[in-house]
Amino acid sequence: MTERQPLPHAVPGAQPEAVARGYDPSGVRPAASGTAPRPSAQPYPAVPRPAPAGPGKPTPAGTRAAAPLDPADRHRLLEGAHHDPHALLGARPAPGGVLFRTLRPYATGVAVSVQGTRAELADEGDGFFAAVLPLPAVPDDYRLLVTYDDVEHQVNDPYHFLPTLGDLDLHLIREGRHEQLWEALGARPMTHGGTTGTRFAVWAPNARGVRVTGDFCYWDGTGFPMRSLGSSGIWELFVPELGEGARYKFEISCPDGSRVLKADPMARRTELPPATASVITDSHHIWRDQDWLDHRARTAIHEAPLSIYEVHLTSWRPGLSYRELAEQLPAYVKDLGFTHVELMPVAEHPFGGSWGYQVTSYYAPTARLGTPDDFKHLVDSLHRAGIGVIMDWVPAHFPKDEWALANFDGAHVYEHAFRSEHPDWGTLEFDLGRTEVRNFLVANAVYWCEEFHIDGLRVDAVASMLYLDYSREAGDWTPNVYGGREDLDAVAFLQEMNATVYRRCPGVVTIAEESTAWDGVTKPTDTGGLGFGFKWNMGWMHDSLEYMHHEPIHRKYHHNEMTFSMVYAYSENYILPISHDEVVHGKGALVSKMPGDWWQQRASHRAYLGFMWAHPGKQLLFMGQEFAQGTEWSHDHGPDWWLLDETYAAAGDHRGVRDLVRDLNLGYLATPSLWQRDTSPEGFSWIDGNAYEDNTFSFLRYDADGDPLIAISNFSPVVRHAYRIGAPGEGVWTEVLNTDSLRYGGSGVTNPDLVKAEPVPWHGRSHSLLLTLPPLATVWLRPA
Template sequence: MEIQRKSDEKEVKKFLTGENFYAQQILGIQQIGDRFTFRVWAPHAQMIWLVGDFNEWQNTLDMEKDEESGIWEVTTSIPKVGDLYKFNVQRADGSQIMKLDPFATRFEKRPGTAAIVQIPTPKKWRDNLWRGRQRRSDHFKRPINIYEVHASSWKQNENGQPYTFKELKDTLLPYVQKMKYTHIEFMPLMEHPLGASWGYQLTGFFALSSYYGTPEEFQDFVEACHLANIGVIVDWVPGHFCSNEDTLPYYDGTPTFEYEDANRAKNYRWGVHNFDLGKPQVQSFLISSALYWIDTFHIDGIRVDAVSNMLYLDYDDGPWTPNHEGGNRNFEGYYFLQKLTSVLKQAHPNVLLIAEESTSHTQITGPIETGALGFDYKWNMGWMNDLLRFYQMDPIYRKHHFNLVTFSFMYLFNENYLLALSHDEVVHGKKSLMHKMWGDRYNQFAHLRNLYAFMYAHPGKKLLFMGSEWGQFLEWKYDHGLEWVDLNDSLNQHMQRYTTHLNQLYKEERSLWETDYSPSTIRWVADDPEQSILSFIRQGTRKKDFLVVVVNLVPTERLNFKVGVPYEGEYQEILNTEMVDFGGTWEKGNGVQSTIEEEFKDFTYQIKINVPALGILYFKPMNKTTRNSTVKGGKEL
């Protein structure tokens, strides 16, 4: 058999060389009039049959092999739209097994695993205004505040079934608008057979999980988000895939999608298989998947999961084989990731590319010409780990561990960091963010308000996992809805109101996001480990656009506390985390404070304020500010 059309033949050759980034237009299902062509890549299979409910799952539809490409094909009018199908593969050893279509765009609801015959209908999008604004803007200089969502467990119906995207459009979207977030990030939405994997063990790299409704409903959801000025980011998993025998592993009886080296093919930690990222056909498959989601669903960003697993041969718990230099670098993974980001940025320059990566051995963000991987943002795992350790600590010991709070300022500009308090921190016995906080219930809420205010003042874009915005006490459960009943409690209500206020303040104050990745973004005022208090300035692009931030990390009030400021004039308190409206005890804050001409470290002027126990204060200069402080430093970090 030869591939039928010359245009298809050209695209097949590109697939084989790792340069076909729209491979779903050749493989999987193609419609020709009232007939369908089914194609699958399985170079070492002895025979393949197309089977489904249309032929009672019998071997009556033989597929023919193109020997040069290893692609099998059959064109038939027997299957109809909506029918279920699989490929029955006679593998290299002669055994037969029914396998899914790697390029399928729809699957039946689990526990079923068959694909559905379907040809997607192009959507007439109405989000041109949003997409045009994104093309004209620089996201590094824009506010990015992400609400991370697991679609199955944000809310559930009374029968325990998750909301579909049709329902989420009417519930989740208005909630995110009300809470003043800028983006929603979904944990993987692609087809997966086991809810306990949270979507990270994929089987359908081109298919929205049938759990969440139809692809058209997800398209409508994204469009509605864009019309409401909210971006959508989706987690994507190119490093590994589900090990179920009827999915991708050893597809034709030999290593097909996985590495030939068994130590590299098997991921022992997660019970999955690793993609052979150096194989050209696998590169075509994965990059096509990423572009499919961006093109088909207009998503604004992709968060690539488990980048470390793709970069280091010894990242797993099992045995590993050193590279040709004797080291642990996965060169195939490194160069694949550079290729991935390069292709995606060429096609969509403004798409957000975010990496979840936990080491400091490889430059993740920045141009690939410099040796970096080409991502826009990297989750700051060090900041997260240090800070959560600190906030769980008894305050009497904090002065001895103050570097846990300040250390991140020493490496601020090593990468373009995104500060994430994600799902990984509220599961598997780690406790919820609320439950991690030190003290009784009141102090736990005070700590949580403090943590968020410090996070928003710290340079870097933001992400918070669902339920944390009101201080859910119970750990996240992937198979249950969030504890919305918490909001019957006044303290949870106040916490939710506080997060909404902080989100709105973040969007309004340009100095909190405009210069995140410039050394001018922050100027140190003072830190006092003995009192566990620190102060710094967040600076915008304009000279008088800045905030003075004062952070008290122990439950001791500081009266008549002195803080250096860069200009003479008046400073207005715009945030006090301990106000009654937020669940604190202060009915009246500091209000407007006038400067005193008295030296404070590197500053000529200062203000005197009262700092609440476990409180954080933001001060903003009023328009009356006049003379510049004779700053010896006011040092930039």
């Protein structure tokens, strides 16, 4: 994309106010005092400037000086604190004709070209130029001829245009029901009144005035004050001839008289961090994923396979852009058989070490990897490979960076006035009881699904939103109107977000990271539930990892940690997550959580994955764990891909685990009993959940037609010969997966022959199977 050069609204070499204050408003570095950036080229053509008719003799005849501005209005315009600059600037009827007035700081002269004539405007000082022309009515079209350093430029007058937002937009914003808010606010290239340019609109309800500034005016926004659109709190300005690539921010006059320079909350593109300016952009991507969207819309995801590969895009293959990732990630994920990827937060964030969980620009994909269209290309490529895309979304809190959402217009706008600080993360909590804030976030959820074709939103830190006393001591929180600890505003917000997303975006799923026993997380909103499609099963994750952490000799004392999940398995719709949170901050990688020597660790790792894939609930695995990476994840260098090199292939250490994950996914996809009745108790039955002395677990999974699969895990390091388990009637069974297979790096203890059910009652069943259980392994069997 070609970047636009700065527009000539200030004199190169002069000292604009922003630069004179000693800082660069883009937020990158101090600006050199006494100098202003000089563009290498001008986007407007210079036109010859004819000699004036004579000193004090403007043309056409009858042009006369304008009545001076009211001193108070003049002062407020210069200070950026006027609510209605369009009432003072532009063209309007006046005694004797039409008054033209413009504010062009650092210009040495301004003329107006109208109806084939040219008239010089009188210099009123401080950048104001004005005159009354003898015209019968305000012309539909005119141009300003602005001179800087003896070079004249022809421009449209921003103050000649009607508002770009209509009454319906403003009504929906006031009601908090503008579900496509990004169409109304932010910077949007458009054609308005027959002229191309960019519409700027921002919500700043406490501001005394707002100006748009950027590289197009050398970061001096004096000449671009915005108008207030009444009680909506919206400020708006259409800047003609300004297009994609220009950097901008909003300069806001606060209630206390101070000024702040803020990035656009609705920016759809940003500069590359650590730079902080917003960037004007428009989408040119042509989607080619309609087949995927049609398939998604007609698929009941709770009754479909869902196997998720969690990815941190900037570290999966460090250095790759969105478009380069599109060449590698879909193929890798498809080869391993995962149905979806889950992307850790993609929205722009200033600190890479936050992994994206401290968002400053909720509507902009991070510029670290490319443009918004580049990100669309990645999603499109994944869809065309048959891979769904889930994205982490963070509506619970945001960072305090002074150029972003915090104290946006000098007051608490996006955050709570009295309960803004999050006690754990040093961030601010959204004021979810405020209509416009709720609308900002609900529309943002819709935005990612509609504009970027995202298939699911995994909502981060839901528990921290639901409870007023979350991580707070007594006296640090105020009960709700019923005296309880539930945050009723957060509940209403989550219900509205879920209901809106499901209504507008067919086939999209929402997923809650909710770590408490809140009732009804995945129940419909019309029955009082929060309305999520799935919930992360944090209890299963913590319990099962705790069990695996123990030496096998001690596991019998913790047997219930592996079986307790089935007590509540159908209270919600669950996803079983082994996420990034479990392999950072000293927790170690998944394989390093296992006890014993390296062989036992790998065997336990494989057995655990086999147990996980067979357990009711969808599954999620974080990158690097699919090949038993031994070190915990680092966002600086990502997975240890070198472990898959030929040097390590002979031992089968890491490639074997990767092959197992592939076979787990392929077997999972081909076996409806493993996913079709995940949310129904009829889809599961224990064979023996009490074999604590043996460290074994055996159970049945059933599909909608009653076809079964047997899964049995042996979490002890000994081979169990002639091990009898109950079977669902007569028949012949075959081993379809064994995590101890030689090709996975195991010892090769298998059941190679068909196993016939014997009429020997066992485990309360009329028939039973006699098996050999490999050490530290999981085995799947299906009817032959």
